[in-house]
Amino acid sequence: MKDKEIGFYELPFGPAHSGSGNFMVKLKVDGERVVEARADPGYLHRGFEKLMEYRTPLQNAVVADRVCILEPLSWDLVHAEAVDEIMGWDIPERAKYIRVILAEFTRIQSHLIWFSGGSMATGFQTGFMIGIGYRDYILEHIFEPVTGARVYPTGYIRPGGVRWDLPKDFDKKCYNVLKKIEKAVEDFDKLLFSNPVFKERTQGVGVLSKEDAIRLGATGPIIRASGIETDVRRDDPYEIYDELEFNIPVMDEGDAYSRFFIGRMEIVESMKIIRQAMERMPRGEYSLKVNPFMKMKKGESYARIEAARGEAAIYMVSTGDRKPYRVKIRGPSFLHLIPVLEFLLKDQQIADVPTIYWSMNTCPADMDR
Amino acid sequence: MSWEEIIKDYNPTIQRERRIWVNIPKDKVYDILQNLKNEGFEHLSSLSVTDWIDEGKFEITYHLWSYKFKVLLTVKTKIDREEAKIKSIYPIYDRSAWIHEREMHELFGIEFIGNPDLSPLFLEDWNEKPPFRKDFDWREYVRSKYYNKENEREKAYWEVWLK
Numbered sequence: 004m005k006d007k008e009i010g011f012y013e014l015p016f017g018p019a020h021s022g023s024g025n026f027m028v029k030l031k032v033d034g035e036r037v038v039e040a041r042a043d044p045g046y047l048h049r050g051f052e053k054l055m056e057y058r059t060p061l062q063n064a065v066v067a068d069r070v071c072i073l074e075p076l077s078w079d080l081v082h083a084e085a086v087d088e089i090m091g092w093d094i095p096e097r098a099k100y101i102r103v104i105l106a107e108f109t110r111i112q113s114h115l116i117w118f119s120g121g122s123m124a125t126g127f128q129t130g131f132m133i134g135i136g137y138r139d140y141i142l143e144h145i146f147e148p149v150t151g152a153r154v155y156p157t158g159y160i161r162p163g164g165v166r167w168d169l170p171k172d173f174d175k176k177c178y179n180v181l182k183k184i185e186k187a188v189e190d191f192d193k194l195l196f197s198n199p200v201f202k203e204r205t206q207g208v209g210v211l212s213k214e215d216a217i218r219l220g221a222t223g224p225i226i227r228a229s230g231i232e233t234d235v236r237r238d239d240p241y242e243i244y245d246e247l248e249f250n251i252p253v254m255d256e257g258d259a260y261s262r263f264f265i266g267r268m269e270i271v272e273s274m275k276i277i278r279q280a281m282e283r284m285p286r287g288e289y290s291l292k293v294n295p296f297m298k299m300k301k302g303e304s305y306a307r308i309e310a311a312r313g314e315a316a317i318y319m320v321s322t323g324d325r326k327p328y329r330v331k332i333r334g335p336s337f338l339h340l341i342p343v344l345e346f347l348l349k350d351q352q353i354a355d356v357p358t359i360y361w362s363m364n365t366c367p368a369d370m371d372r
Numbered sequence: 373m374s375w376e377e378i379i380k381d382y383n384p385t386i387q388r389e390r391r392i393w394v395n396i397p398k399d400k401v402y403d404i405l406q407n408l409k410n411e412g413f414e415h416l417s418s419l420s421v422t423d424w425i426d427e428g429k430f431e432i433t434y435h436l437w438s439y440k441f442k443v444l445l446t447v448k449t450k451i452d453r454e455e456a457k458i459k460s461i462y463p464i465y466d467r468s469a470w471i472h473e474r475e476m477h478e479l480f481g482i483e484f485i486g487n488p489d490l491s492p493l494f495l496e497d498w499n500e501k502p503p504f505r506k507d508f509d510w511r512e513y514v515r516s517k518y519y520n521k522e523n524e525r526e527k528a529y530w531e532v533w534l535k
Contacts, residue, residue, distance in 0.1 A: 045494035053504055217414050220468025238442045239390055305435055318420050331420035342467035
């Protein structure tokens with residue numbers, strides 16, 4: 004115990020720390036040891052749930068992708084699904100395939116950023132450059148030609164389908180990018196996952212047990228790294244995931260290294276999904292005809308998807324008006340960054356804080372909403 | 373008792389495969405959630421509030437997911453808008469319930485009795501009405517707080533909003 008006169012030192016981690024994003028954890032430290040961590044969110048709170056009550060579904064499609072900058076298409080998808088379910092729409096088969104392909108590319112590029120952050124947190128700048136570099140292939144050759152913008156797709160996946168069809172040379176571009184991603188996985192295997200320094204910094208750090216993962220509400224790669232086999236794509240299938248073959252990687256250690264490694268294995272599975280979807284994609288319509296001034300049906304829906312960070316969900320209530328009555332957005336990072344992170348940082352060294360923080364696959368934007 | 377039997381008396385609606393909705397009176401919710409948790413609904417996917425201002429009620433919605441049965445069960449309950457208080461489910465779902473309740477307390481002003489920490493989360497120095505309630509007019513708030521009436525250049529905003 005510390006004597007009373009000296010006390011503990013309060014160390015703010017963020018909100019402008021290069022490793023934290025727009026988010027702060029207040030650490031109470033005793034020497035090098037963290038005694039207590041307290042998350043302080045709100046730097047990116049934009050009130051999307053309220054904003055959406057004032058807009059029609061087609062306008063909301065554009066708002067929805069702003070929820071998380073690192074994976075905008077996943078949030079477009081979950082919003083579109085919530086509206087589709089209220090309206091009772093069965094969207095064209097081709098639109099489902101396009102949605103799945105883009106959602107998986109979003110997962111890959113989001114995981115590459117995750118590895119970049121993880122490398123940076125352990126002082127490995129080369130890894131940061133590699134991750135950001137490979138991600139750019141997806142932005143440049145997939146997102147820009149398909150959605151029209153590199154990062155924000157401005158509601159490309161919208162209620163009733165997608166905004167327009169894939170470009171003509173999409174096949175070629177897609178397979179070329181996949182080749183590059185294979186190379187990226189190889190590079191990360193060589194440089195990051197077999198790197199003794201990275202292993203030393205991450206193995207056995209921030210261990211989350213099975214029981215704690217459930218108790219604290221962890222989802223996605225975080226809970227799979229703790230040994231629970233669950234995936235919304237498999238357990239609660241949406242779009243065409245029940246027709247595709249893919250594995251769900253699971254690891255038992257629950258430490259920072261296994262969380263990163265789950266991400267690496269998910270990239271491989273995502274590539275498998277994209278290849279299958281590309282082969283089976285039918286021709287035909289890409290969207291239903293949607294009247295921008297339509298009235299929504301009365302009802303409610305709870306749409307869940309597996310985003311790169313975990314379970315993303317939207318609860319939507321409609322009273323039969325042109326605008327939804329209530330929209331609740333459930334961001335995976337809301338649970339990962341507040342209860343889970345506060346729990347994991349306790350009794351850790353200060354130097355491990357960025358490692359644990361980045362191993363949560365963070366996105367402060369979908370926490371604050 | 374299986375989970376189907378727990379909610380049987382309350383006429384659950386099956387929306388589609390893996391989506392079940394059920395309305396439960398306010399004073400029974402805590403016990404039923406406790407039983408459902410014990411039966412395998414371990415994951416509190418989300419906790420949300422809907423402001424039915426015309427009825428004078430708040431609707432609290434618990435979205436539960438079961439890893440075992442692979443079912444999303446939504447438990448809904450209504451409380452009076454004037455007396456917005458309900459027993460916290462912190463003892464059942466622990467920290468994951470705590471953080472959702474803390475958010476809903478801040479945005480809707482609902483008192484969760486038994487929650488150990490309902491301190492402000494996103495908003496800073498907020499003295500107004502909870503902002504996600506339907507009777508909080510954000511346009512009026514922004515206009516009174518951030519726009520200057522005497523400024524000629526901001527007149528356009530005024531004219532649009534006064535219509």
